[in-house]
Amino acid sequence: MRNIIIGTAGHVDHGKTSLIEAMTGYNGDELEEEKERGITIDLSFTNMKKGDVNVAFIDVPGHEKLVKNMISGAFGFDATLFAIDTNEGIMPQTIEHLEVLDILKVKNIIVALTKKDLATPELIEKRKKEIKELISKFKNLKLLEIFPTSIKDKESIDKLKDYLFNLPPREITHSKFFRYYVDRVFSLKGIGTVVTGTVLSGKVKLKDKIYINETKTLTNVKNLQVHGENVSEAYTHQRVAINLNIPHTEIKKGYLLSTKGYLRGFNRIDVYVHPVEGKELFHNMEILFISGAKRVRGKLLFIDKEKGLATIKLDENVFLVYKDPFVILHQGRVYGGGEVLNPINDPIKKKKKKIYLEHLKEGDLLKVFEFLVSQHKKGFGLLQGYQRFNISPNEALEIAKNLKNAIVDEENFNLYHIDVIDEIKKIIKDIYEKNRLAFISPSSLSSQLKWASEYLTKLVLDEFVKEGYLQKEGNIYKRKDLGNVNILSSVEQRLYSILDNEGLMPEAPYNLYTRLNIDRKVGDNALKKLTSAKKVVRLSHNLFVTSKNLTIAINKMKDIIKKRGYIDVKVFKEEMPMSRKYIIAYLDYLDNLGDIIKKDNKRYLKT
Numbered sequence: 012m013r014n015i016i017i018g019t020a021g022h023v024d025h026g027k028t029s030l031i032e033a034m035t036g037y038n039g040d041e042l043e044e045e046k047e048r049g050i051t052i053d054l055s056f057t058n059m060k061k062g063d064v065n066v067a068f069i070d071v072p073g074h075e076k077l078v079k080n081m082i083s084g085a086f087g088f089d090a091t092l093f094a095i096d097t098n099e100g101i102m103p104q105t106i107e108h109l110e111v112l113d114i115l116k117v118k119n120i121i122v123a124l125t126k127k128d129l130a131t132p133e134l135i136e137k138r139k140k141e142i143k144e145l146i147s148k149f150k151n152l153k154l155l156e157i158f159p160t161s162i163k164d165k166e167s168i169d170k171l172k173d174y175l176f177n178l179p180p181r182e183i184t185h186s187k188f189f190r191y192y193v194d195r196v197f198s199l200k201g202i203g204t205v206v207t208g209t210v211l212s213g214k215v216k217l218k219d220k221i222y223i224n225e226t227k228t229l230t231n232v233k234n235l236q237v238h239g240e241n242v243s244e245a246y247t248h249q250r251v252a253i254n255l256n257i258p259h260t261e262i263k264k265g266y267l268l269s270t271k272g273y274l275r276g277f278n279r280i281d282v283y284v285h286p287v288e289g290k291e292l293f294h295n296m297e298i299l300f301i302s303g304a305k306r307v308r309g310k311l312l313f314i315d316k317e318k319g320l321a322t323i324k325l326d327e328n329v330f331l332v333y334k335d336p337f338v339i340l341h342q343g344r345v346y347g348g349g350e351v352l353n354p355i356n357d358p359i360k361k362k363k364k365k366i367y368l369e370h371l372k373e374g375d376l377l378k379v380f381e382f383l384v385s386q387h388k389k390g391f392g393l394l395q396g397y398q399r400f401n402i403s404p405n406e407a408l409e410i411a412k413n414l415k416n417a418i419v420d421e422e423n424f425n426l427y428h429i430d431v432i433d434e435i436k437k438i439i440k441d442i443y444e445k446n447r448l449a450f451i452s453p454s455s456l457s458s459q460l461k462w463a464s465e466y467l468t469k470l471v472l473d474e475f476v477k478e479g480y481l482q483k484e485g486n487i488y489k490r491k492d493l494g495n496v497n498i499l500s501s502v503e504q505r506l507y508s509i510l511d512n513e514g515l516m517p518e519a520p521y522n523l524y525t526r527l528n529i530d531r532k533v534g535d536n537a538l539k540k541l542t543s544a545k546k547v548v549r550l551s552h553n554l555f556v557t558s559k560n561l562t563i564a565i566n567k568m569k570d571i572i573k574k575r576g577y578i579d580v581k582v583f584k585e586e587m588p589m590s591r592k593y594i595i596a597y598l599d600y601l602d603n604l605g606d607i608i609k610k611d612n613k614r615y616l617k618t
Contacts, residue, residue: 014237014249015178016209018069018117021094022102026125026162030094031068033162034172035059058238058250061176067238067250068092088112089248090119090155090178092171097130097159100138101145107345110287113149114348115336119178120146120154123171127159135159148288188270188397189213189221190332191251192303198259203233206262207252208304213270214246215253222271223262224330229271230257265305267330273397276328281353281364283372284311284339285319290346292316292339298323298346302337305329311339314361319349320368329354333371333401354398359386376400376410380426384417388428389462396424420466427467435463435471442528443481443490448505449528450498452486459525487530502529502537507546511557515564516593519553550596564597565604569616577613 019027037057058067146154160167195207219232234254235242245251286292296311309325331354338348352371370378383391396407404424411419418427453469472488475481482491510517524534541547571578571586583594608615
């Protein structure tokens with residue numbers, strides 16, 4: 012089924028809700044407070060179907076004091092059905108709503124000139140001209156059609172309905188992860204917590220685990236409904252009610268539900284912002300920031316006012332994506348809005364950040380990547396592509412392949428500046444100059460450098476092979492001038508020598524491998540051979556001691572028993588000061604000897 016989301020907007024009492032009721036037979040003003048006051052105070056939802064087309068209406072408030080709710084609804088519109096009273100014409104709230112729609116780039120506008128039965132044909136034509144002139148002033152809005160209507164004229168209502176059913180489908184791009192703002196929360200007896208909202212991206216299925224970003228908790232999807240019908244899946248741009256297995260007190264309007272692992276929250280974001288006509292934005296301005304159903308207080312801090320580049324410092328974390336639209340309110344009125352450029356708080360100096368934001372504003376991601384690589388020479392990850400750039404990691408890789416001064420690690424989705432090659436070369440050269448018997452691998456070097464992937468370290472090691480400085484044997488690199496030295500035998504000898512010299516308190520194997528500049532796998536194989544040959548004994552997970560030193564330890568422990576009558580942790584420490592991990596390991600080994608009795612954590616010699 013093709014789903015179309017239509018927002019209805021306009022000045023208070025211009026007939027939005029009545030128009031919806033005439034088309035659908037449903038009055039969206041379902042809350043008692045709404046019925047009493049006669050205006051829509053929150054978002055109301057209804058729909059109409061014809062064949063395989065479902066038109067969902069989001070009726071948003073028209074009263075000037077309720078503009079925040081109008082913004083929340085507008086975030087998910089495919090098009091807007093704008094109600095203008097034929098007799099009253101364009102009103103202040105009409106203009107403010109159009110300003111919001113322009114900021115949020117809700118492109119398609121359909122105007123319903125309501126109450127036409129109370130107007131003359133001449134007045135209707137006059138209003139049409141005024142509306143066309145007004146909407147033409149907004150760069151992001153496109154007037155599709157103007158329909159004179161009356162709820163008393165069925166033909167005018169049917170004509171509008173047919174037009175809405177035949178709207179062309181909106182292009183939908185399904186990203187890999189689910190994103191959904193909660194715009195209503197309630198609890199139903201026997202069902203539990205239900206939230207409503209519009210799927211912004213991805214899809215959600217029954218039994219899915221979805222992440223509540225604000226509380227960092229996972230919850231399960233118990234049921235899904237699209238306009239009262241149970242469904243197994245819900246997709247991008249659908250209005251969906253989700254039944255969650257979580258108390259309704261633990262979730263609020265404005266919370267963002269998503270697939271876990273794709274978004275990080277920040278209380279500072281960088282944006283492109285512009286004022287609406289007749290208003291001025293200023294530095295350090297206190298604002299209400301609204302994106303989707305999220306509303307957060309904050310301050311506007313300009314980086315370059317002329318170019319509209321700014322940082323917004325917020326009172327709490329927000330979980331936004333590149334190009335997300337937002338609206339700014341000041342003292343309850345719409346003052347401006349724009350789009351998110353940098354949803355992740357990067358520690359970049361103001362002068363450089365300005366350049367970065369200009370590239371983001373232009374949407375030139377190649378220049379963006381060039382900038383990031385220059386700032387993060389030791390690696391910049393593309394796995395955050397969805398949040399940073401609103402593209403998949405694979406799409407980001409395709410852009411990155413066009414970079415001139417970068418190394419692209421496709422397997423790990425990392426970018427490195429070309430300068431790191433010389434830096435890694437110097438580190439490798441130092442290792443082999445200080446230790447001619449170093450036997451390293453890409454993985455051992457990568458674990459030592461932390462920031463360098465195995466792809467990158469292998470790239471550099473292979474360059475040394477081409478230059479004739481190193482020789483590769485399997486996955487191990489050694490100096491070429493060593494000749495045909497046996498790697499495993501060499502490592503065995505050196506490991507045994509160190510373990511023997513370190514006596515009863517040897518270092519953990521992985522520390523020894525680093526000291527010797529040997530690959531971890533090679534080191535593990537050498538230790539296995541030493542233990543198989545019974546030259547070395549494994550006392551615990553990370554404790555290997557030579558058989559010779561173990562014999563010394565056993566004799567000392569037995570001497571202590573003879574002297575003190577028994578041995579335990581306390582006595583051991585008094586007689587042979589060493590850390591608890593060594594003491595426990597030696598005492599455990601002692602327990603396996605035939606001439607030792609253990610009782611109440613004390614060891615005695617058999618008599």
